[in-house]
Amino acid sequence: MSEELIPFFTYRDLYLKPLNKVDITVNLPKLRQLGQSVSNWEIRERLKKMLTAIEMTDFKVLDSNLEQVQFAAIINSSADSKYVIKNLDGISFRAVGFTEPLTVSATRGDLDSQLAWTGISERPDTIYIGGLPFEWFKSPINESYETTFHQIFSEFGEVSAVDIPQCDPLRKQMDDEISGITLSSWSFGQDLFFEVYVQFKDYTGFVNAMTALCGKILVQKTPGNLLIARSLKEVVAKEEEQIKEEKSESNLAKSEELARQLMRAEKRRKFELQKNYEQKLREKLKVKLCERLHCAQKKERSVPKLYLITLLAYIGRKRQELKLRSRIAERMLMNKDYSTK
Template identity: 35%
Template sequence: MTSIVSDTAEAVDLCPEYNLYLKPIAKITVSVALPHLKTPGKSISNWEVMERLKSMVQPEQFSSLRISKSTMDFIRFEGEVENKSAVKRVLTKLDGKSIKLSGFTDILKIRAVENKADFPTRHDWDSFFRDAKDMNETVPGERPDTVHLEGLPCKWFSPKDGVPDRPSETVLRTVFQRFGKIRNVDIPMLDPYREEMTGKNFNTFSFGGHLNFEGYVQYQDHTGFVRAMDSLRGMKLMFKGDDGKAVACSIK
């Protein structure tokens, strides 16, 4: 899923040749503690709480704000702001503060924290390959050297003079070779026979055709892999058109 980017100041180059950049993810988690309701039939409106949170962070704005969990005791929101620099300002306006809703005597206390990146760390992949008894670190593919990417928009990786919305392994290689020499790349959806043999549909989202795809990038050495993983951690993929308009999407 892509979202419009109105401020690209924090974006860094990935592959300007294909208008691709990396933009820091700026997400926060907001938990609002709910009072024990003593009056039967009375309830707190999640929508009203959300609107109050939006007004509290002004002049900052959430680019997205959704409820991730709602119980009798609390409401948890996942929010995103435009830039990493806005995160601290939003947290200052929310964390430790409270909300007073009309018709209720109790106040609702707020806790807000910045989201940690849900992304493999060096410890994760080192321990995985170290503990795998059937792996040989001297053999390509049996050591940490391959980046598996999901949620890549097909049209961002299609050749400029090729079939629109059909990703290219050549483009994928060109984009990610900035981190190091690449041994091999693979886009499973380009091989329809593999889908038939495995029974797996390799596109991550389909509506009238492939919109997103998954790909594999295998680096020649460990250094390129580490550089790629460190650069992608905590980032969104951003496409900036020739008209200056930009959109971004999360990648896994």
């Protein structure tokens, strides 16, 4: 298996491993009942059970009608693809609902990697790759991911630009429709995978890179010589004009998003100023209210004391009056007694 590995980024033990396609056709006999449906899933599962020992990257239905069902199986090694063809081609099996056995034919398929860019009208210069693990491309000397990919793809030709949307903090804050980020994050905001755009200065470098990448999976060799495979989500060619248009739209979206962020920041600033003003006003009102309450409490405490003083003064005056009247009465009584004598 190791002889199939193609060096990609050996500093991190990363290699490209060719995929092998097997075209499988299942010919369908007549159904027992008119109008009875055919279960492609059931047929697919029957075939997979025959290949339990084979590691497949994909096994999907390409076409289906009343006469046959066409499958495409992506096999991880050429030896396994030969095994699949040998064990499936020419066999037959019975299935529920059919009067006769179903026959199978299996042939080696073409991945048609060249179709990834030959259909484009103008010469493309940019490759898009999705589904790359961040962990696999960490630099031990703290180089940026863009620098790492610039070094990797320089092996195919002169690179003019590398763009990784997940490494742009501003785009990560934008809406999905304008950010250019197509991969979802499933780790509570922490990205596990990323996508990359690599632009070459000439068409030759682009062709070399597409030829090397298409029809491959990315694998990492562990210290125990185990291979951890990672299917490249997408390897797509893009035209220069399309890239320029996308970059223009992205820059416009960035400017619009930046303007929205500035407006939101200004609103937050005004809100904070208003909030601080209202807070200071509440504090002033609180101080005034406390002063008034304090004065009111002092008045409430001083009223009984003043009343008591007034009452004591009144009692004192009354006592003086009584004493004066008593003396006057005594004098009058003494004068009366003296006159009678």
